Amino acid sequence: MSPAILQQLPEAARASADGQKRQVDLWVLAGIAFAAAAIAAGIAATGVSLAYFFQPTAALIVLGGTFGVMFITTPGNALIHSARRIGGLFWARRGSPETQIEEIISFARIARTKGLLSIEPLIEQASNSFLRESLLLALDMNDRAHLEAALQTKLRLRERHGEIDAKTLDVAGGFAPTIGILGTVVGLIDVLRRFSDLSSVASGLGTAFVSTIYGLALANLILLPAAHRIRARVVEAFEAQELTVEGVLCVFDGLHPTLIRERLNCYLRRKDGLN
Incomplete structure (x- = not known):
């Protein structure tokens, strides 16, 4: 990309092009x-x-059983996507709504003065994939209603994918405590088998119940919190993508940047709970 074109990019997009660190x-x-x-x-x-x-045996039963249930209840590609989503929870979302508004307005200025097709060389350097895809759709479509329908469909699909990832962890979190109890029962059977030795029975009972602790901890400290966090991230992303949809429609309509800013600022006020 030439320096002249790069200079036209919004600041947020230039930061992305320069390799913004997560x-x-x-x-x-x-x-x-x-x-x-x-x-x-x-x-x-x-x-x-x-x-x-x-207790390695308890860990084997609980972890193996829980992951086995996930393999049974969830398709392989969904499991891979959920694993990537979990990894993404450790990284903060980049950018702010204010920065996103400025980026959209920068695209709008270029489109208003030079025509909508003039932003095509700049789209690849947009700061996020949803904005890139939305702007490309705007270039490919001539009808505003069709563009809005396509953007809303893309928005709903992303929301649904996030819910599927969260549901995968919800299901695993529901089974983990029960599998922990299964491990405890296995431990109790081993204890009863050695019932003649009372000293080993006392220590064995404690060991048996470790499986229950593992199951409860896996569900309530890892799986279910991760599911809730994914849903929170999905809501956060949905709000940002709603803003993007409205902004891209404004760019498509050729609205004045001042009017676009006023429209998009409504999303900030709504997020802050103001009228």
């Missing part, structure tokens, strides 16, 4: 650290060694 979501890391510290402190307060809770 930032770690500190809230997620803080939540994990806080939960782990609280649980470790609670266990330490009972006087029981943390090493006692590391």
Whole structure:
């Protein structure tokens, strides 16, 4: 891309073109650290060694059983997509609505002065994929109603994909405690098999119930919180993409940048809970 064209890009898009680095979501890391510290402190307060809770057999039953259920209930491509979505939870969303508005207005200025097709060389450097795809649709369509329908369909599909990812973790979180109980029953059977040795029975009972703890912890500390976090991210992305849809329609209509800014600022006021 030539320097002349690059200079026309919105600031947010230029930052993306220059290789903007992702930032770690500190809230997620803080939540994990806080939960782990609280649980470790609670266990330490009972006087029981943390090493006692590391039971390979219990972990094998709970993790293997839970992941097996996920393989049964969820198609392979959906599992891969869910795994990528979980990995993305550790990274904060880049950009702000204000920056996105400025980027859309920059495209609108160019389209208004030089024609809609003049933005085509700049689209690849847009700061996010949804904006790129939406602008390309605007170039390919002549009818506003058809463009709006296509953008709304794309918006709903993205929302549905996020819900599918969250549902995958919801299902796994529902089964994990039950599989933990299954592991406990297996442990109790082993204890009863050695019932003649009372000392081994006492220690075996404690070991057996570790499976239940694993199942509850996997569900309530990892799977279900991750599902809720995915839904929160989907809502956040949906709001940003709604703004993008409205902005691209304004660019398509050739509206004045001042009017576009006023329209898009309504989304900021709605997000802040203002009238």
